[in-house]
Amino acid sequence: MFDYNFHWRPVMKSLPDLIDAAFLTLQVAVLAMIIGIIIGLCLALIRLHLKGPLYWFASSWVEVARNTPALFQLFFFGFGLGAFGLHLSPYLIVLAGLSFNCAGYLAENFRGGFQAIPDTQMRASRTLGMTAWQAYTRVVIPQVFRIVYHPVTNQMVWAVLMSSLGMLVGFRELSGETQFFASRTFRIFEYFAVTAVIYYVIVKLILGAARLLAARLFRY
Amino acid sequence: MIEIRDLHKYFGALHVLKGIDLDVQKGEVLSIIGASGSGKSTLLYCINGLEPIQQGKVAVDETNVHAKSTDINKLRQKLGMVFQQWNSFPHLTALENVALAPRIVKGKPRAEARDIAVKQLTHVGLGDKLDVYPSALSGGQQQRLAIARALAMEPEYMLFDEATSALDPELVGEVLDTMRLLAEEGMTMICVTHEMGFARDVSDRVAFFHQGVMEEIGPPEQIFGQAKSEHTRKFLANVR
Ligand SMILES: Nc1ncnc2c1ncn2[C@@H]1O[C@H](COP(=O)(O)OP(=O)(O)OP(=O)(O)O)[C@@H](O)[C@H]1O
Ligand SMILES: [Mg+2]
Numbered sequence: 008m009f010d011y012n013f014h015w016r017p018v019m020k021s022l023p024d025l026i027d028a029a030f031l032t033l034q035v036a037v038l039a040m041i042i043g044i045i046i047g048l049c050l051a052l053i054r055l056h057l058k059g060p061l062y063w064f065a066s067s068w069v070e071v072a073r074n075t076p077a078l079f080q081l082f083f084f085g086f087g088l089g090a091f092g093l094h095l096s097p098y099l100i101v102l103a104g105l106s107f108n109c110a111g112y113l114a115e116n117f118r119g120g121f122q123a124i125p126d127t128q129m130r131a132s133r134t135l136g137m138t139a140w141q142a143y144t145r146v147v148i149p150q151v152f153r154i155v156y157h158p159v160t161n162q163m164v165w166a167v168l169m170s171s172l173g174m175l176v177g178f179r180e181l182s183g184e185t186q187f188f189a190s191r192t193f194r195i196f197e198y199f200a201v202t203a204v205i206y207y208v209i210v211k212l213i214l215g216a217a218r219l220l221a222a223r224l225f226r227y
Numbered sequence: 228m229i230e231i232r233d234l235h236k237y238f239g240a241l242h243v244l245k246g247i248d249l250d251v252q253k254g255e256v257l258s259i260i261g262a263s264g265s266g267k268s269t270l271l272y273c274i275n276g277l278e279p280i281q282q283g284k285v286a287v288d289e290t291n292v293h294a295k296s297t298d299i300n301k302l303r304q305k306l307g308m309v310f311q312q313w314n315s316f317p318h319l320t321a322l323e324n325v326a327l328a329p330r331i332v333k334g335k336p337r338a339e340a341r342d343i344a345v346k347q348l349t350h351v352g353l354g355d356k357l358d359v360y361p362s363a364l365s366g367g368q369q370q371r372l373a374i375a376r377a378l379a380m381e382p383e384y385m386l387f388d389e390a391t392s393a394l395d396p397e398l399v400g401e402v403l404d405t406m407r408l409l410a411e412e413g414m415t416m417i418c419v420t421h422e423m424g425f426a427r428d429v430s431d432r433v434a435f436f437h438q439g440v441m442e443e444i445g446p447p448e449q450i451f452g453q454a455k456s457e458h459t460r461k462f463l464a465n466v467r
Contacts, residue, residue, distance in 0.1 A: 127314040134308040135328035136300045149318045227318055227360040
């Protein structure tokens with residue numbers, strides 16, 4: 008009754024292509040995280056310190072990013088903008104969608120991080136003659152950094168995994184590439200099994216690197 | 228010299244300081260006592276520009292603290308401050324806590340900032356804790372760390388806002404001893420305090436605050452011996 012024959016040879020033959028695609032996945036995830044961190048930081052600071060239109064803009068961003076399916080967010084940058092005549096390449100669709108999503112999640116992490124630092128840290132810094140900028144960059148942000156370190160690591164993992172949605176907008180990152188080969192050879196199970204292992208390895212490497220870095224960075 | 232003239236401070240509609248006039252001379256130790264909510268902390272915040280004022284004037288060595296043209300960050304280097312809630316920077320070692328401001332505010336080279344930090348930590352009795360993080364220090368030690376951190380900027384005035392109030396009783400002594408030491412060395416100090424023994428023994432003058440007014444000021448013998456104001460006598464009767 009179970010008469011499926013496994014054929015691993017095609018997968019092994021396209022392994023170099025899969026590895027290349029894995030680097031593309033990593034690249035788009037890292038870029039999305041960098042953009043997400045910068046925008047997320049801005050969104051968090053806006054939500055903490057401003058009122059009015061900017062506050063509402065930032066809050067809506069966070070709300071939409073966190074409360075709608077990531078796939079729809081990707082589709083928005085693909086088909087949504089496409090409907091208005093703005094056609095992004097698959098790479099840009101995924102990068103924009105992931106960045107949008109990461110920024111929303113990170114903004115909330117950063118906001119919580121800033122709120123966890125008592126005002127007295129700022130006051131004490133200012134009484135020493137530091138400018139607000141110096142107090143922020145030398146005293147507040149390093150402490151926030153530690154608080155958000157693990158959430159940011161998790162978000163990085165999430166970005167890698169989420170980038171697999173790219174295959175649904177025609178982006179040949181790791182999943183898209185796998186899908187491409189799988190449908191040509193019909194070795195669907197084999198391809199996706201190997202790809203799952205590659206994802207697993209990437210995630211473990213990220214977590215391991217993060218742990219090593221944390222041990223070096225945080226001695227208090 | 229610190230000169231305060233007709234200082235009024237409001238928080239919204241709340242009139243917190245109602246026309247304070249006060250001069251503090253170089254080398255003087257002034258203690259400020261008074262009930263909770265009488266405006267003592269607020270006065271200190273007005274002196275170093277952490278709070279804006281609505282009327283009157285505060286001048287430190289003839290520089291108007293609240294003037295737009297005043298470089299407040301520069302002026303604050305003259306005014307060290309220690310708060311009730313100790314607030315060491317938890318991500319830095321004791322040494323780095325003290326060396327940070329000399330380095331980034333005054334632009335001292337790393338090695339020189341380090342030397343200053345070692346000197347001031349030794350000064351407050353923490354010479355053996357240079358590389359320890361604040362989480363490993365007791366409250367009293369953290370408060371002495373805060374004092375060393377302020378002293379590292381070589382201030383000409385020190386403002387203490389109930390520096391010992393949040394400490395366990397057995398840790399109060401070591402911080403008061405450090406403050407005494409500074410007083411003996413001639414530091415100009417304004418100490419908001421609930422420690423009447425300290426106010427009596429160390430200060431040149433004691434000021435009593437009552438509901439936003441400086442009700443009485445004079446040498447400790449006067450305030451603790453023959454206070455003129457009814458409120459002062461009542462307050463002292465209650466704390467003793
Ligand atoms: N940031 C603020 N906003 C609004 N009201 C404030 C603020 N800070 C202080 N107050 C009010 O101003 C008054 C004086 O406060 P202040 O902290 O100066 O009193 P204090 O004499 O230092 O009292 P304590 O002994 O409790 O420290 C109080 O009624 C307080 O509630
Ligand atoms: Mg107070």
